[in-house]
Amino acid sequence: MRIDIGTFYFIKDEFFDVVNDKELMQNNENGIKRPCYYCFRSKENSKIIWFIPISTKIEKYKKIYDNKIQKQVKLGKKPSIDTIVFGYVANTYSTFLIQNMFPVTEKYIENQYI
Numbered sequence: 001m002r003i004d005i006g007t008f009y010f011i012k013d014e015f016f017d018v019v020n021d022k023e024l025m026q027n028n029e030n031g032i033k034r035p036c037y038y039c040f041r042s043k044e045n046s047k048i049i050w051f052i053p054i055s056t057k058i059e060k061y062k063k064i065y066d067n068k069i070q071k072q073v074k075l076g077k078k079p080s081i082d083t084i085v086f087g088y089v090a091n092t093y094s095t096f097l098i099q100n101m102f103p104v105t106e107k108y109i110e111n112q113y114i
Contacts, residue, residue: 003049003106008036008089008113011051015108025053026098036089036113038096042103051104053097054089061095062086 003009016024037051055061061084069079083099 003039003092003109004041008054009039009051010036010110011104011114012108012110015104018108024102025097029037038089039104047105048103049106049109050101050103053099055095056092058086058093058095064111091108 014043037053039049039051042048043051065081065086068083072079072081082104085096085098087094087096101105
């Protein structure tokens, strides 16, 4: 399968069964398949593709983002958050959860989203 850099993909359920990591965002939520993941290839190993979960739960992650900012301000630091990024995916305001990214190989990629 050709993997295009900067494209969104779905991951096979099999990946989550094999990895069996409760900390990973699950592939299904309330019976609905997770929307998609933004991906890019590792510079060190081209067989590894990094997947960043995308969420439309803006309010939830905005609170987490704001709490991280406040924590840094209290510590006297200049606030800088690079683990949660907000932007548009297919004209929908979304959250890129860089803090939750994980590696995958092509074997576990189901299909392209957009």
